[in-house]
Amino acid sequence: MTKRMQEIIISGLVLLVILFIGFNSAVYFFRLDITENKMFTITDVSKNLFQDIPEQVHITYYVSEKIKNLHPLPLQIEDMLNEYAAYSKGKITLTVKYPIKQKLENETQALNIYPISFPVQEQGEYREIQVYMGVAIQYLDKYVVIPFINQIETLEYELTSSIRNLVKNKEKVVGILLGRSDLTFQHYQALVEKFSPTFKVEQVARGEDIPENISVLFVLGNADLNEFDLFPIDQYIMRGGKVLFAVEGVNVNLQYMVGFKLENQPLLNMLARYGVVVKPELVVDNLPVPIRDRLGIIMQRYPYWVVAHNDFVSKTNPITSKFGGAVFYWASPLELKLPDDVEGELIVNSTDQSAVIKDQFNIRPDQVMVQYEMAKKDSMQSYGLVAVVNGSFPSYFSDKDIPFRKGEDRKWEDKETKSIHTRLVVVGDADIGAALFDTTNLYSNIVLLTNCAEWLSNDDDLLQIKNRSAQSMDLYKIQDKEKRANAAGIIYVLNQFFVPLLVIGIGVWRYFSRKKKQKLYEQGSV
């Protein structure tokens, strides 16, 4: 064999080895996220999602091109979608489309994706622009659409649960039953929007049987629920239904800025029977509350709004193991007095600096600090705010007659007196999911509620998905306009002129020093 032939064969073999290593590295790989907040790390549940996907899932991200240069969110969304595609071993594909540039308005309309007003900051000034930022997930001939994504915190959860539900053809339904007449379904619109597309949300009427398709029931508020309304809820639980109760021991009247105790209230009595006592008191605490305004987040102290701190939550319960915080509005303390066959845990508590106000609930912001300081003297400790209980519950109506409305035919004839094994969550705050949450705390209340829904519906692994923290990524560290402009000017001159001139300067200096050396050398040699 000639040497040339040998070289050709070796070259071919080297090419084969390179291809072999290349293919192997594509199969056996890892991705290292070296960003401080692990911005791009998705949880194992999301990474391993491809194992549940028999056919290919197509994700289409519709985004306006102009917003990409004005706000970090669109790229963060694209990054996360890219992570799904990167880990999916080809089972998830991502396409980014620009509806305006590519004239795709008809396509987006068919998917119910429309441009939405979005605040951006330019030259330090805020303004609103109309942008697309929606996602369509397609599996075979089925679609799930997230029409507009306005925050990154809950996106991973929404994507993973949507893909999983789509692939498994499983529809989870949350029933919402309102227990306060002053609150309508509209007050929970933001909650409902955040629940979809993971859960389908249906309103459940008071005093009606709970429909069979409801996976989880949310009872929001309790002030106006009577025993007739409670019977179908109790029987739903007896049949193994899973329920979250967001309740209050003190009803707050915002018009008069006072609170009224709810004593001997039927739903609170029913919960006490299941093992959770909601006290007719209000928890006060000293942690400042994040309030969202148009300039961002500001911190304010209002002791009746209680911030749940990470140190005072259960680390073992899946709902709170990745706790991202929550704010409770006029919360009542909870206590566990568990019946036989029931286990329970207070999974979210106020800090050890909190106290309770037992009567005369004056909720005016200018007077509450004084009340807090007084309450602290004799009741400072940590109080339960969210309880989980599971087991076989005794019916609230086991030793009571089946309720009926006067003047109406009897609606129910039979009752169950002991439940099959099931789970309940009790939150000592009837407002936790109402519109108020939108003004505070960056959706962590919603994450808490969706985590509760997942735990109740037994999809515990989805609870691994943590609440992603939103990081400040602006260039406004220097607030003073003049100082900022000066700093910007210095940075511009430094990078645009000084550093390049320095490089040229070094070159010139080296040229002349070489010339000098050469001259000296020539003189020496002469």
Place this chain on the structure above:
Amino acid sequence: MLANILTITKKELKSYYNSPIAYIVKAVFLVFMSLWLFTVNQFIPRGIADLRIYFMMIPYVFIFFIPAITMRSWAEERKMGTEELLLTLPFKEYELVLGKFMAAFFLLVIMFCASLVLPVSLSALGDFEWGQIIAQYIGVILFGGACISVGLFVSSLSRNQIISFIFSALTLFLIIIISEVNRMIELPLVIGNFLNALSFNYHFEAFSRGLIDTRDIMYFVLVSGFFLYLNGKVLVFRKWL
């Protein structure tokens, strides 16, 4: 072996720094990138502490800057007739190739060290994600290494620096932007994935976000290794001609 490589590297680096090319390339690069960031993209008025827009431009800048560095490596040796002399010295072909590669690579690294002034100075205005910036720098260095190996290979095929520059730029342009075809037209998935797998830009994308993916590292290392190997073979085959 290593001593031989380092000897070549030193000699090449010296020759870069004895000519104005190294300084001009560096200065033009820094001016251009600053213009791109501050003037074209209005980085400070936009107010977002994310340098991705800066790093995403670098692949396109490499199309011109890397050939400017590598065009003279072999082409000039051939033109001046020093290549034969080099090949008769007690160096193996791969030592010559690696020496030249290391020299151009160091030049690139030094160029990026100078660009570090940018994120450091900008950090006075906002909190940058430093992990992301470190990954971006690792990415451009690996990317640059792969581009240099392509440029050296093309230079080894040519006798003329200008032709070497043009062909290197064209080759890099094709390898860098090939995945963009996917954005322009809807291709069958297999073809789309194949084009992505070949594209430098596609493999740089994760680095630009702050992610270090072993697939991308391996890609750039293998591409660099492959073109350097071809470069060595060109020298071997030329000996026989």
